[in-house]
Amino acid sequence: AQRVTQPEKLLSVFKGAPVELKCNYSYSGSPELFWYVQYSRQRLQLLLRHISRESIKGFTADLNKGETSFHLKKPFAQEEDSAMYYCALRDAGGTSYGKLTFGQGTILTVHP
Amino acid sequence: DVKVTQSSRYLVKRTGEKVFLECVQDMDHENMFWYRQDPGLGLRLIYFSYDVKMKEKGDIPEGYSVSREKKERFSLILESASTNQTSMYLCASSRPGLTNTGELFFGEGSRLTVL
Numbered sequence: 001a002q003r004v005t006q007p008e009k010l011l012s013v014f015k016g017a018p019v020e021l022k023c024n025y026s027y028s029g030s031p032e033l034f035w036y037v038q039y040s041r042q043r044l045q046l047l048l049r050h051i052s053r054e055s056i057k058g059f060t061a062d063l064n065k066g067e068t069s070f071h072l073k074k075p076f077a078q079e080e081d082s083a084m085y086y087c088a089l090r091d092a093g094g095t096s097y098g099k100l101t102f103g104q105g106t107i108l109t110v111h112p
Numbered sequence: 113d114v115k116v117t118q119s120s121r122y123l124v125k126r127t128g129e130k131v132f133l134e135c136v137q138d139m140d141h142e143n144m145f146w147y148r149q150d151p152g153l154g155l156r157l158i159y160f161s162y163d164v165k166m167k168e169k170g171d172i173p174e175g176y177s178v179s180r181e182k183k184e185r186f187s188l189i190l191e192s193a194s195t196n197q198t199s200m201y202l203c204a205s206s207r208p209g210l211t212n213t214g215e216l217f218f219g220e221g222s223r224l225t226v227l
Contacts, residue, residue: 009152032214044155044202044218051214086154090214098143098206099170100216102155 002027004089004103012109013077021072021106023061023087031089033063033070034100038084047072047085057081077110084108115139118203118219125226131190133222135203142208144186145216146170146178149200158201161186162208193226200224 003026013019025031035047048056050063050070061072070087084107088100119134137144143162147155147170157170159178167178175197179187186205190197200223204216 004154006154034214036216043220044216046215049214098208098212098214098216099145099157099160100214101157101171102147104152104154 002029002031002089002091002101004087004101006085006087006103006106008106009104010107010109012111014111015079016076019074019077019081019108019110021085021087021108023070023072023103025068025070025087025089027068027089027091029091031091033061034088034090035059035061035070035072036086036088036102038086040083044086077108079110079112082108082110116203116205116217116219118201118222120222121220123222123224125193125224127192127194127226129193129226131193131224131226133188133190133201133203133224135186135188135219136184137186137203137205137217138184139205139217140183141205141217142183143206143212144180145204145206146176146186146188147202147204148172149202149221155202158188190224193224195226198224198226 005024033050037047038044059074086105087103116137145160146158161167161180177189203219
């Protein structure tokens, strides 16, 4: 069975401070990892995927297979980053019809 | 731009009532999903469908059923609503097969309260 764990329900930082949202996973196969974000009164949307190795809105995330982690990082947080963040996993084998397993979510609040 | 539309944003129902939650997508996606979103529990998959009339159980299917009669429409049914089904329900769709990048396109959600 696959499992995604986000240990922090709430995370508060001040504007300009670095931020790291933790994500750990448990999966025996070859996983693909994602971060999704939900801003206030908006739809849940994809932020970034590990396979793209991209930086979106200043956020990056590196897949660490040894530690089974996919932490989301940003060096300088902005107030507009305040949102709910979900880490998600899918089987890279292609038999799962694209379904994702999500973590519990972390609410990030960036104070002015 | 992909649009996933959930017909009801807010519903209030009584215990034992039958509840229908409707979801329509306009991008010809094969895959459609129903998740429920609860604080501290995240998103949990109820059912998904990869084709018309096809359905697969997710992680928490008990108390729910689904219907996919047309490609663009995926309905979630609560045969006899109970208070523990009070939740936010999210519908999503995604592209099929090799074009599937892992991105799910979500609706705005349907907040169901069962009294």
